Each structure stands twice: as C-alpha cells, then as structure tokens.
Amino acid sequence: MNEQKNLILAIVLSAVVLFGWSAISERYFPTANPPATKIEDGKEVVIPKPGADPAADTITAIRDRATVLGETPRVPIRTDRLTGSINLTGARIDDLVLTNYRETIAKGSPNIRLLSPSGSPKAYFAGFGWSGASGLPGPDTVWQAPQGAVLSVGKPVTLTSANAGGQSFAITIAIDEDYMFTVTQRVTNGGTQALVARPYGLVSRVGASTDPDSWTAHVGPMGVFDDRVNDVNWEDVREAANRTMDFTSTGGWLGFSDKYWLTALVAGKGTPIEASFRQSSGDRFQADAAGKPAIVGPGQAASSSMRLFAGAKETALLDHYMDDTGVPLFDRAIDWGWFDFIAKPIFYLLDWLFRMFGNFGVAIIGLTVIVRILLFPIANKQFASMARMRQIQPRMKAIQERHKEDKLRMQQEMMALYKTEKVNPMAGCLPILLQIPIFYALYKVLLLTIEMRHQPFVLWIRDLSAPDPMTPLNLFGLLDFTPPQFIAIGVLPILLGITMWLQQKLNPQPMDEIQAKVFGIMPWIFMFIMAPFAAGLQLYWTVNNIISIGQQYVLIRKHPAPAADTVIEATATPAPAPTRPARRKK
Known part of the structure; x- marks a missing residue:
C-alpha cells in the first residue's frame, strides 16, 4: 500500500514540475526560434515564414510596397551589406534590405527587409530635420539630390533645400561598410532675421515587434542615457502619461530592438540631447532625439551630426562600435543578462x-x-x-x-x-x-x-x-x-x-x-x-x-x-x- 502511495506522489510531483515549468517558461524562458523545418512523408521541408503583419499608418493606408516606393523621388543605397533607397520627400531612410540575411533557410528565400515606407506593410523608417521656427523643411518637403547620386561606402550624398526667406538647408548622409549611417545637418541663414533651429532625428514604426519580449530576452524600445541602459516595454509607452516617456542625456543612443535587428539613433559623444519614446494613433511608436536649439544669425551657419544604426545585432560589430567609435554600452543591445561575463566568452x-x-x-x-x-x-x-x-x-x-x-x-x-x-x-x-x-x-x-x-x-x-x-x-x-x-x-x-x-x-x-x-x-x-x-x-x-x-x-x-x-x-x-x-x- 505504501509503495502505491509513493508511486502516486512521485507521479503528482513530476506532473507539477512538468506543467509548472511549461507555464513559467512561456513568460520567463522562451525556448527557441520557431521550427525552421518539418518532416513530411519522410522528407524534410522548410516551413514558410508567416505573412507580413498589417503594419502601416492606418489599415486603409496599406498598399503594395513597390507602389509606395514608386510614388516619391529616391536616391539608391548600394553597399555589400545593404540595398534600398532614401526618400527625398521628408529626407527619410525608409527602404532598407539586409543582403546577408534571409527570411528562412529555403533556397531563394527573400532577404530580410528592415525598413519600409509609410503606407506599406511593416512601415518602419528614420527621418531627420529641424524644429523651432516657420520656414523650416517639414515631412512633406521634397529635397534635391545630385543627378545620378547613389549612397555607397566612401560616397556620401548631400540633400539640399531652401526657403523663400533666404535660408538654405543641407543633410549629408554617409555610410560605412556595415550598418552605420552618419547624418550631418547644416543650416545657413542668408536672410535678414535670426533663425532658431533645433536638429532632431527620429525612428518610427507601426506596431510592436512580432518577436516575443520576455524576462530573459528584451524586445522593444531601449536606450542608453548617461551610461545607463533603459529597457522599456511596449506597454510602458502605451500606459505612460500622454503616451510619452522623456529622457535627458549627454551622448547615448535610443531606438527599437528586435531579437536580431536594431534601429537606433546615436548622439555624438558629449552632445546633450532630449530623447523620447512615444506612442500615437494607429499604434505608431516613435523614438526621437533632439539637440540644443541653435540661434543662427544673418550670414551665419550651424551644423550638427547624429548617427543611425540600422542592421543586424552582430556581436563583434556592436563591440567594435562601442570600443572603437565610442557608442556607449552598445553591446547591451543584445540582452546577455546576468551572466554576460560568461555568455560573451x-x-x-x-x-x-x-x-x-x-x-x-x-x-x-x-x-x-x-x-x-x-x-x-x-x-x-x-x-x-x-x-x-x-x-x-x-x-x-x-x-x-x-x-x-x-x-x-x-x-x-x-x-x-x-x-x-x-x-x-x-x-x-x-x-x-x-x-x-x-x-x-x-x-x-x-x-x-x-x-x-x-x-x-x-x-x-x-x-x-x-x-x-x-x-x-x-x-x-x-x-x-x-x-x-x-x-x-x-x-x-x-x-x-x-x-x-x-x-x-x-x-x-x-x-x-x-x-x-x-x-x-x-x-x-x-x-x-x-x-x-x-x-x-x-x-x-x-x-x-x-x-x-x-x-x-x-x-x-x-x-x-x-x-x-x-x-x-x-x-x-x-x-x-x-x-x-x-x-x-x-
């Protein structure tokens, strides 16, 4: 009789361990990537990736991506690791494909698309400009680019615009051999009145990431402000006052982290910024950073610089940007956790x-x-x-x-x-x-x-x-x-x-x-x-x-x-x- 009781108790305890672990692991210990293949009729076949999420400004705004890309003038982006284009309407980097990574392991699988223009599936883009006075370029401004310009390594592209008041604006975009863009903004005041212009950069996406956010693997808004990592959940932004979370920092970076990909604005070392995470209608999330306002008198000019990382979270590459180019704690874009001193080695x-x-x-x-x-x-x-x-x-x-x-x-x-x-x-x-x-x-x-x-x-x-x-x-x-x-x-x-x-x-x-x-x-x-x-x-x-x-x-x-x-x-x-x-x- 005692042996039967012991057996029953052992089975009950084992069941508690099995089902209890399953409940805990779903929240705190995500197991693995979705299966890449399955076995059918004794043969291995690749599992296709689910269709794109309905991510755009509004449901009715979703249109074919090729159609949206063809509606505005563009400057091509061509490097060994990236292809895409810059939208001259609004000076947006909104078309970016990672040529070294594919959606699945199937032969002929499409490359990973990181950025897409507003109005298309998975709308996700970065933009730059100024705020603070009338007459400044806005999101509908059509910038001018040199004839036949192509952004590539060692060949930056300068976009220009001017207003009726004699002020001219320039945005120079350069790219390295990996995933880092350098954006230099310059305003020249050729008018008769002083101009107040505050440079900013933003990253905007519609909808939260489809990658799961868990206790052991952060996915979502994140940033480093004054050498401190801030991991923010999607719900934190939705539930914040006015659906906005504000930060101040000297240097640092902020953006959106997916499981394998990162899009982030990087402020210059020692540059004071005011940064925010926002959520607005249409489930749009935005990360933005603004520098100090510049008062540009007649005949004067002012410039500022910011970087944009848009690519894969490769361990050695993030360490390189942190150690060699001064991006603080950039390796923490990968959520190594408590045992990072063991995990990285x-x-x-x-x-x-x-x-x-x-x-x-x-x-x-x-x-x-x-x-x-x-x-x-x-x-x-x-x-x-x-x-x-x-x-x-x-x-x-x-x-x-x-x-x-x-x-x-x-x-x-x-x-x-x-x-x-x-x-x-x-x-x-x-x-x-x-x-x-x-x-x-x-x-x-x-x-x-x-x-x-x-x-x-x-x-x-x-x-x-x-x-x-x-x-x-x-x-x-x-x-x-x-x-x-x-x-x-x-x-x-x-x-x-x-x-x-x-x-x-x-x-x-x-x-x-x-x-x-x-x-x-x-x-x-x-x-x-x-x-x-x-x-x-x-x-x-x-x-x-x-x-x-x-x-x-x-x-x-x-x-x-x-x-x-x-x-x-x-x-x-x-x-x-x-x-x-x-x-x-x-």
Missing part, C-alpha cells in the same frame, strides 16, 4: 571553434569537451565520492533497515559512516552548480545571437537555434500528422532523456523511496521539458551526459562495490557478550 569561444571546424554543431561538441576538461578536477572528485557512495550504499541500506523505527538514530549512524569513510554526500552538487551559469549562458547565446541563427549541424538538423524537427510520434514524418509542439519530442531530446537515465543508473540511488521514484521519472520529464528548446542546447546536454557516463563507468570499475555478504557481515549488530551472574553475599 562562451560566444567568442564558439565562434572561434566554428571558424576552425566550419560547423556550429561540431563547435558545440568542442565547447562541451572544453568545459568538461576545465571542470575535470572538480568532477573527478565528485565521481570518486559517488563511487565511494556506491561502495558503502549496502551498509547504508543495512543501517536504514536496522533503525527504520528510529529516524534520529539512523541519521546519527549515517553521519558516523560518512565521517568514517570520508564521504561527502553533497559532493555532487558543486559541479552541477558550476554548470548552471554555463548552461544558461549557452542558452542565451543560442537564443539571441544572430551568428547562431539558421546554423545547420548534420542530417535533418538544419537550424541549431530551433527545436529538433524529427519526432517518432508521426513515424518521423511518414504519417500525415503534425503533433502539437508540447509533445513533438525530437530525436535529440529522446537521446537526452536516455543518457540522463543511464547516468542516473550509475549514480548511488537515493535512500528515500519517494525521492528515488521522483529521480527515476525525472529523465523522462526533462525529455519533455527540453523538447521545445534549441537543438544546440539539447546537443550540448546530451554530449555532456555521454562524457559523464564514460567517466562514471571508468571510476565504477576502479572502485567496485563490495559483495553483499561482506557488507552484511561488516554491518551486522554484534551479539552482546555473556555476563556472569552476580555472587550472592553470605
């Missing part, structure tokens, strides 16, 4: 291994081996202690049977046995504790870094940042049935569960029956828990388990458990010595 080690082997899956296996080597002295002590625990486990069982009615005495004799045999039952905890930040750091690398996006391993695993797509639940795709993600357990999670179970079998078994049953079920619970996580994380854990099994097997053979009769003889309670009857006094 792990990323750079993975990247180095990738460049050595040419395969990120092999790089993850190499990382696992390196971590195990670094932790070998501690792990070796752990396994030696566990081997000793296996040796004395029959004696522990004997103590448990002998004092099952006296728990206090049983604990006292257990502690005495540990002390005599010099065994620490908690020795196995330290390597596990040391692995937690490493495992979490790898989780962040696989979840957030664009370098891991769409990276294949072997066979059917074509994206290590997405879950393993092959599951036996539909006979590996032979059945016309797509299991729900919760139960679609791939091959790698199954291997993870099996290796975890084998590893447990080599460990000393818990003395408590309920604990032993829970531990026996946990490998299969973790098989379900890890199924929706990135295949790269599953690969790391599985390889780690295999190495642990090998190490444990060697140590068990080195320290075999004693024979049962020897244990019984050593732990048997000695019979009391005979006593002579007391002599009666005469």
Whole structure:
C-alpha cells in the first residue's frame, strides 16, 4: 500500500514540475526560434515564414510596397551589406534590405527587409530635420539630390533645400561598410532675421515587434542615457502619461530592438540631447532625439551630426562600435543578462571553434569537451565520492533497515559512516552548480545571437537555434500528422532523456523511496521539458551526459562495490557478550 502511495506522489510531483515549468517558461524562458523545418512523408521541408503583419499608418493606408516606393523621388543605397533607397520627400531612410540575411533557410528565400515606407506593410523608417521656427523643411518637403547620386561606402550624398526667406538647408548622409549611417545637418541663414533651429532625428514604426519580449530576452524600445541602459516595454509607452516617456542625456543612443535587428539613433559623444519614446494613433511608436536649439544669425551657419544604426545585432560589430567609435554600452543591445561575463566568452569561444571546424554543431561538441576538461578536477572528485557512495550504499541500506523505527538514530549512524569513510554526500552538487551559469549562458547565446541563427549541424538538423524537427510520434514524418509542439519530442531530446537515465543508473540511488521514484521519472520529464528548446542546447546536454557516463563507468570499475555478504557481515549488530551472574553475599 505504501509503495502505491509513493508511486502516486512521485507521479503528482513530476506532473507539477512538468506543467509548472511549461507555464513559467512561456513568460520567463522562451525556448527557441520557431521550427525552421518539418518532416513530411519522410522528407524534410522548410516551413514558410508567416505573412507580413498589417503594419502601416492606418489599415486603409496599406498598399503594395513597390507602389509606395514608386510614388516619391529616391536616391539608391548600394553597399555589400545593404540595398534600398532614401526618400527625398521628408529626407527619410525608409527602404532598407539586409543582403546577408534571409527570411528562412529555403533556397531563394527573400532577404530580410528592415525598413519600409509609410503606407506599406511593416512601415518602419528614420527621418531627420529641424524644429523651432516657420520656414523650416517639414515631412512633406521634397529635397534635391545630385543627378545620378547613389549612397555607397566612401560616397556620401548631400540633400539640399531652401526657403523663400533666404535660408538654405543641407543633410549629408554617409555610410560605412556595415550598418552605420552618419547624418550631418547644416543650416545657413542668408536672410535678414535670426533663425532658431533645433536638429532632431527620429525612428518610427507601426506596431510592436512580432518577436516575443520576455524576462530573459528584451524586445522593444531601449536606450542608453548617461551610461545607463533603459529597457522599456511596449506597454510602458502605451500606459505612460500622454503616451510619452522623456529622457535627458549627454551622448547615448535610443531606438527599437528586435531579437536580431536594431534601429537606433546615436548622439555624438558629449552632445546633450532630449530623447523620447512615444506612442500615437494607429499604434505608431516613435523614438526621437533632439539637440540644443541653435540661434543662427544673418550670414551665419550651424551644423550638427547624429548617427543611425540600422542592421543586424552582430556581436563583434556592436563591440567594435562601442570600443572603437565610442557608442556607449552598445553591446547591451543584445540582452546577455546576468551572466554576460560568461555568455560573451562562451560566444567568442564558439565562434572561434566554428571558424576552425566550419560547423556550429561540431563547435558545440568542442565547447562541451572544453568545459568538461576545465571542470575535470572538480568532477573527478565528485565521481570518486559517488563511487565511494556506491561502495558503502549496502551498509547504508543495512543501517536504514536496522533503525527504520528510529529516524534520529539512523541519521546519527549515517553521519558516523560518512565521517568514517570520508564521504561527502553533497559532493555532487558543486559541479552541477558550476554548470548552471554555463548552461544558461549557452542558452542565451543560442537564443539571441544572430551568428547562431539558421546554423545547420548534420542530417535533418538544419537550424541549431530551433527545436529538433524529427519526432517518432508521426513515424518521423511518414504519417500525415503534425503533433502539437508540447509533445513533438525530437530525436535529440529522446537521446537526452536516455543518457540522463543511464547516468542516473550509475549514480548511488537515493535512500528515500519517494525521492528515488521522483529521480527515476525525472529523465523522462526533462525529455519533455527540453523538447521545445534549441537543438544546440539539447546537443550540448546530451554530449555532456555521454562524457559523464564514460567517466562514471571508468571510476565504477576502479572502485567496485563490495559483495553483499561482506557488507552484511561488516554491518551486522554484534551479539552482546555473556555476563556472569552476580555472587550472592553470605
């Protein structure tokens, strides 16, 4: 009867862990990218990316992007990493495609489009200008550009405009070999009255990002003001007074961060700015930064400069802009979290291994081996202690049977046995504790870094940042049935569960029956828990388990458990010595 109760309790506790984790992970620990492929009729096919969101000024304003692009005069943008155009109406950078990245892993998949003009799907653009007086260029001003101008690396483009009062305006846009634009604004007062002009830059998008914003991976408005990172949620802006959040700073940057992409305004070092995040009708979000107003007298001129980053959040590139060009805390555009001091070195080690082997899956296996080597002295002590625990486990069982009615005495004799045999039952905890930040750091690398996006391993695993797509639940795709993600357990999670179970079998078994049953079920619970996580994380854990099994097997053979009769003889309670009857006094 007690065994049935223990089994039921173990099952209930396991169910609480399984379903409780699922509820927590949805909010705090997003698992992986959406699956990149699926198995149909035994063949791997690429999953198409869902259609574009209805993101534009208003629902009725959404029109074909090509139509919108053709309605205004434009200056082409051509670099090795970017293509697009500058809208001469309003001096907007509103057409930008990243040529090194594609929507899916399918052959011929379109490139990532980052910016789109107002009135088209996914409207998202950057603009520059002045505020503060009448006669200044506005969003409807059509700027002039040199005939045949093309913005490219080393070939900036200057847009010009003038008003009837004799004031002229110029915006010079330059671009580097990556994703950084430099925008220099200049106003020249050829009139008879002083002119007050305040330069500004803005980034506008309609609708929040489709990437999930979670506790471990921030997506949305963000900025660095006076060397402090401000992660702002979409709802924070919607619920702010007047739907506006204001900041002041000297230098810094602000914009919108997606999972892999960033569009941000960068103020000059030491330049005072007033910055804001705003939300307006049509679910439009805006990040803007304004410099100090300039009073430009007759015959005088004033200029200011601001940069715009619009591209992929590549780790080394963000570090370059931070270290070499002075953009403060630009690396924090990637939400490394608490363990950034571990996560970034792990990323750079993975990247180095990738460049050595040419395969990120092999790089993850190499990382696992390196971590195990670094932790070998501690792990070796752990396994030696566990081997000793296996040796004395029959004696522990004997103590448990002998004092099952006296728990206090049983604990006292257990502690005495540990002390005599010099065994620490908690020795196995330290390597596990040391692995937690490493495992979490790898989780962040696989979840957030664009370098891991769409990276294949072997066979059917074509994206290590997405879950393993092959599951036996539909006979590996032979059945016309797509299991729900919760139960679609791939091959790698199954291997993870099996290796975890084998590893447990080599460990000393818990003395408590309920604990032993829970531990026996946990490998299969973790098989379900890890199924929706990135295949790269599953690969790391599985390889780690295999190495642990090998190490444990060697140590068990080195320290075999004693024979049962020897244990019984050593732990048997000695019979009391005979006593002579007391002599009666005469």
